[in-house]
Amino acid sequence: MFEKILVANRGEIAVRIIRACKELNVRTVAVYSEVDSNSMHVQLADEAICIGPAPASESYLRIDRIISAAEITDVDAIHPGYGFLSENAHFAEVCESCNIRFIGPSPRAMSSLEDKAVSRALAKKAGVDIPPGSDGVVENEKDAREIAKRIGYPVMIKAVAGGGGRGMRVAHNDPSLIKAYHTARTEAEKAFGNSGVYIEKFIENPHHIEIQILGDNKGRIIHLGERDCSIQRRNQKLIEEAPSPLLDNKFRKLRDKIGRAAVKIAEAARYTNAGTVEFIVDNNGNYYFLEVNKRIQVEHPVTEEVTGIDLVRYQILLAMGEPLQHSQGDIVIKGHAIECRINAEDPFDEFRPSPGRIEMYYQPGGRGVRVDTHAYAGYTIPPTYDSMISKLITTGKDRRDALDRMNRALSEYMVTGVKTTISFQQAIMQDPNFRRGVYSTSFVEQLLGGARRELIEEKT
């Protein structure tokens, strides 16, 4: 049993992890940058260590400082959350060499999925369809052109080390391909320290379906069903739901198939702990493997609500060496859950970030309503990190129930002092196509471009 865990993250996910630790009677250590000294995760943890100034590169990404903090507080394990160092294989190795358990996949699993190109090759070998594209990193313009010619335009150029929806560009013809190829490489070098890019067929208006998996150190892997994350803006997810209305309405048989494909890929990678296997599904029910996210994800609550399983707790137990408590047959999806991410952004001003002091804060409650947040009245949102301040999750006996409840909850949610995307989420909730479950990843752009603006404005 772990006695003490250090949470190498901040914001709502740090709060989430600390809660799971408390429920397991494990003591917690928070690390924080100088601008996060009043953050909720610092207040909730048993101990807190300042690890540097505001910039993440000098605090939350500083492996040396986090390890030092872990040493002076004598922790047994580190939970990396999502983002930051959660998928950094080097960090996982440093932890292990310092006798600190890293709560996540083993270094071996991490390296067999070390980047997107390697993962594609692994999936292909496991017999799972991948979008047609390059076999690995595209080394030069000539190769790029040849690949595009072979698979046909439009194509997508993606950074192998990218993640979180960043580092992707679409090209519709040769000239734009060359331009995008070079820009993507420069951007990738700057953002991820790795200029490698690969090329994939761009599937128009795809549906983003991802499968939650869990693996123990005996090699057993199970999946916990899918999440549909097709509602995105600029490749950033806004709304996630479980189960997927697309699969429910159109492709019921795909659910099992995609789930089994996810498990196959995880087994090929000898995956352990929690992870998510991402697929895109086109309008004809063809599904293609995209990548594996080797961490707990932002939208994990919707899976928790429909399966009744605490994923973060599972992560901790699996890291302790416990075997999986559930077999595949034990996993039952009941009801429907929807999550709306609430960002401190102004939906009326190009979603410009709106950091600052929260004056009044009242979050919704009641039956079937869950709020995962670090926000509180009087909290000052620093400008240095991402703008998500809260996740609102509603659960119902079916999708209609969960939707109506989300409407009700959003209408109660009151935040003043900063701008939030609450009104924008309400507009989506009330859109007839969204309510019918008919949407793809182009939904938000269409909504923003269309006639719904007056509905959004009405809400403020």
Next chain:
Amino acid sequence: MELKDIKAIIDLMKKNSITEFELEQQDSKIRLKRGLNGGASTVQQDDSVSAIPVPMPAPLSAPAVQPAAPQSAATGEIEIKSPMIGTFYRAPSPESANYADVGTEVNAESVVAIIEAMKVMNEIKSEVKGVITQVLIENGKPVEFGQPLFKVRPS
């Protein structure tokens, strides 16, 4: 513990130039830390009776940016702050004399302490020319980033 009690304690701290105050009672514990220029303060309250964290009352919340080299207006002293996380040692070995005591003259390059992290001993330089007026951390105690280690009266 009520807000008026906390406010009273803070006033007393200011009046008597106390920088750190901790009180543990039967069912609650509170720790208050004052920044020297009065701008930066942190409050930690652990009330085992109520499990819900109370949002910071406005006068006690810290500003988003800490001043880089806090100088107490009253005494003109500069703090030497920890640039890293680790264990603070005042001497190179248990048998040796301390690098710096109250009254020691230092210049920018003088080593004033060692902070040990991951089995590596890091020499901490003063970076200030002056005289040590206060040693703020006990030998062998853990320190975090930005934690004040010494006070120096600059010359």
